[in-house]
Amino acid sequence: MALQILQTIENISSIPTLPTVIERLTRLLQNPKTSAEEVGKAITTDQALASKVLKLVNSAFYGFPGRISTITHAIVILGFSTVKNVVLTASIFDIFRNKGEGMAGFDLEDFWLHSIACGAASAAIAKQIGGLEKEECFIAGLIHDLGKLILCQYLPDEFRSALQHSAENRQLLYESEKKLFGSTHAEIGGYLTERWNLPTNLQNPVKYHHQPSPAHDNHPMTAIVHCADILVRALDYGNGGDAHIPSLSEQVGKSLDLDSIDLDALLDSIHAEVEKASVFIQWT
Ligand SMILES: [Fe+2]
Ligand SMILES: [Fe+2]
Numbered sequence: 001m002a003l004q005i006l007q008t009i010e011n012i013s014s015i016p017t018l019p020t021v022i023e024r025l026t027r028l029l030q031n032p033k034t035s036a037e038e039v040g041k042a043i044t045t046d047q048a049l050a051s052k053v054l055k056l057v058n059s060a061f062y063g064f065p066g067r068i069s070t071i072t073h074a075i076v077i078l079g080f081s082t083v084k085n086v087v088l089t090a091s092i093f094d095i096f097r098n099k100g101e102g103m104a105g106f107d108l109e110d111f112w113l114h115s116i117a118c119g120a121a122s123a124a125i126a127k128q129i130g131g132l133e134k135e136e137c138f139i140a141g142l143i144h145d146l147g148k149l150i151l152c153q154y155l156p157d158e159f160r161s162a163l164q165h166s167a168e169n170r171q172l173l174y175e176s177e178k179k180l181f182g183s184t185h186a187e188i189g190g191y192l193t194e195r196w197n198l199p200t201n202l203q204n205p206v207k208y209h210h211q212p213s214p215a216h217d218n219h220p221m222t223a224i225v226h227c228a229d230i231l232v233r234a235l236d237y238g239n240g241g242d243a244h245i246p247s248l249s250e251q252v253g254k255s256l257d258l259d260s261i262d263l264d265a266l267l268d269s270i271h272a273e274v275e276k277a278s279v280f281i282q283w284t
Contacts, residue, residue, distance in 0.1 A: 113238025
């Protein structure tokens with residue numbers, strides 16, 4: 001990353017942090033002897049977060065049958081890993097939703113719709129492919145463009161000029177960012193995911209969603225987010241600030257074996273997932 005931009009970001013003391021409960025959860029979940037009670041206790045130390053987690057697990061988004069009334073109950077029914085993903089999702093929304101203002105060429109509502117839809121589409125593709133955690137794929141898609149929020153909030157002049165450059169030259173935003181200030185929202189978002197100690201599964205889609213390559217990683221999640229990002233733009237779900245729709249990497253098409261996927265079924269599934277994810281639009 002261009003040194004100057006990195007230093008600017010490193011020196012921002014108000015840069016968002018994840019609640020400490022996330023790190024505690026990661027540690028607890030690494031220990032196979034951890035009990036549901038222990039995890040429940042860790043989550044309920046943050047009461048506001050715990051009640052949001054319960055609201056989410058009982059929402060149409062997760063669609064779990066029956067009412068889940070306590071965190072421990074949620075863990076028993078959904079498992080550690082799903083609950084951790086729900087906590088992470090709730091925390092990310094808490095940190096970024098309704099913060100700051102957009103600017104010309106970058107409408108925050110459109111940005112959120114783009115991000116939520118990308119999460120939903122990533123989950124839909126994961127479902128179609130099989131073998132991946134749907135909730136984790138949702139998070140990867142949700143956070144893929146997080147770097148734009150950092151740019152918009154902390155480096156507004158640079159971001160404004162990149163948006164303008166991208167619109168005037170019909171370039172993708174990340175290309176304009178690279179040209180104007182030597183760094184991209186993907187690198188900045190990636191830096192944030194490192195600082196948050198998120199697993200590499202979640203770091204890499206943020207870092208490489210515009211240029212997925214086996215040289216970076218071979219995890220399908222990066223390919224999925226790359227594909228979902230393009231699909232939701234093509235389907236006109238929100239807008240992440242790009243003047244036009246990026247093209248799909250040929251190698252991603254091959255690695256996900258997109259030719260063998262029933263595209264109609266996939267599109268139906270994306271629409272259904274986006275519909276369910278609309279619970280996040282009114283998130284407070
Ligand atoms: Fe992006
Ligand atoms: Fe995007």
